[in-house]
Amino acid sequence: MKSKHMVIPVFIPHKGCPYDCIYCNQKLISGQQEDITEEEMVQVIERYLSSLDPRRTFVEIGFYGGSFTGIDRARQIQLLDVARAYVKRGLVREIRLSTRPDYISEEILAYLKEYCVNTIELGVQSLDQEVLRKSSRGHGAEASIVASQLIKKSGIKLGIQTMIGLPGDTMEKDLCTARKVIEMRPDVVRIYPTLVIKNTYMEKLYREGEYIPLELEEAVEISSALLELYKQNNIKVIRIGLQPTDNINLGMDVVAGPFHPAFRQLVESRLTLSRMEKVIIESGLDKADRIAIYVQKEKISDAIGHRRENISYLKKKFKFTEIYILPDETLIDNIYANNYYKN
Template identity: 50%
Template sequence: MSKDYYIIPIFVPHLGCPHDCVFCNQKRITGKSTDMTKEKADNIISEHLKTIPKMDRQLEIAFYGGSFTAISYDSQRELLDVAYKYKKKGIVNRIRLSTRPDYIDERELLLLKEYGVDIIELGVQSLDEEVLFHSGRGHGSEAVYSASKLIKEYGFGLGLQMMIGLPGDNREKSLFTAKEIVKMDPICVRIYPTLVIVDTYLEKMYLGDKYKPLSLEEAVDISTDLLMIFTYSNIDVIRIGLQPTDNITLGKDVIAGPFHPAFRQLVESNIYKIILEEYFNQENLYDIDELIFEVNKKDISNLAGQNSNNINYLKEKYKIKKITIYGKDISNKNLFIKSSDFYDKINKMEFIQKYLISNKLI
């Protein structure tokens, strides 16, 4: 039986961060504004544990928000000691934190190793020097390469986070960043389209017509290419798009940008659309009474598309009268297609590879 995975998030909002990046307002993004203490952290963990089943589980404590390794060593020790206490008792399995690449050095990594940290995620955002400068990151790309190398040398799992649509960014620069990330061989990646959040410098730029955010369609198209690049490279993409909250939504704290509460599904569905369109053209499928798809249960909605957009598109373009999707306990790397006179397996990776090669992305 597979074990369910649970993450206990502890937000350390903007604490210790030495820079104000143009896009950042940690209070708005995390919904947290007060400092984190060891007592608060311990209470958060104990309260979460009450709601999580005790059997067949994997547990992780994750320190999010701000720049963890930029806070004082004493504060780091206090918070890490709380998490490590649960790990030493076997109650949790892993400890994760996110931080800035310019606040990683050997002394810091020795401290994190002492307290049982397993995964360090770096806010890369971009590896283009112009984008980093215009985004107010306060460091260049070399800080990312250096920190990533050190993290791996010290035996930590490396996670890298990138953003698309930052000031000075474009599709080519985002693709460059993704390809460089692949070379650094992280175990996981996050992709965030840039949103204009209230009370940020980016809001002033936007209102002054000095910044134009990506449209939703542009963000989905770029993220589609990025997800296929990382998938092909066997890198786990653990998030695409900012987590929706009561305030992180258009009309509240998000005043502009490609926000969608199910952004990842739009991207996953677009990949299915690309794969199926290529397959239909390759096999010359046209004017068929009924097609049946069998996919992993979790991929039913991704294949269908939001509001059945993919299904409707295929039916109209290829004159398919009826399309039915069944969820099965099968690998998410394949899907099966059948009609009254044929049955075939579609290997998603083969079509992803073909797409990446034809578009000169690998």
């Protein structure tokens, strides 16, 4: 039986970070206003563990919502002590955390390894100097490169978080950042389209007409290109887009920007569409009447598209009478097509 995977989230909103990046309001994004106590942390962990079988589930504890290594060291130890106790009892396999690139050093990494930290996600956001400056990140691209090298050298798994649509950003800059991220050889990547969140400096810029967020279509196009690039280089993308919550929704704390509750599905569907187009042309089927496209069973909905938009697009472009999307269990992230003949 295939093992399930669960990350138990522990939120430490806007802790350890003295900077106010123009897009950031971690208290709203995380949905957590106050710092968590050790007792509350135990309650959260126990609640998650009670709903699963640890023997059949790969369980991690993840610290999110702030720059963990920037927190007072004594406070870090308090939180890590709680998490490490679950690792030592065999109820949790690994601990992960997120932090800023300029809050990583060899000394910090050595200490984190003692506390069973297995994965560190760096909030890189961009590797373009102008974008970092306009976003008030407080560090340059070199800090991300050095931090990633130190993490890889330490043996801790590396995660990279990036954003698209920041001030001064372009699709080419996003692709350039992705190529540099690939050179870092991360274990996992996250892609977040920039949203205008309430009570941020970016909201002020947006209302004054100084910042224009990406349209949903633009964000999907850029994200699908990045996803393709990472897939080609065997780098796992574990999240695309912010997870919707009671706060993170348009009309709530999201003022503007390319928010969609199923953003990743839109991106996966767009990537599948571009692959289908390529296969149709390369297979010489662009003049066919009826065609069959074969994909993994799990990819059928991505191939069909939201509201069948991929089918409609291909029919209109190539003037097909019918398109059949069929499963092929022998495929692994691949697509092929041929003429379809009715018996």
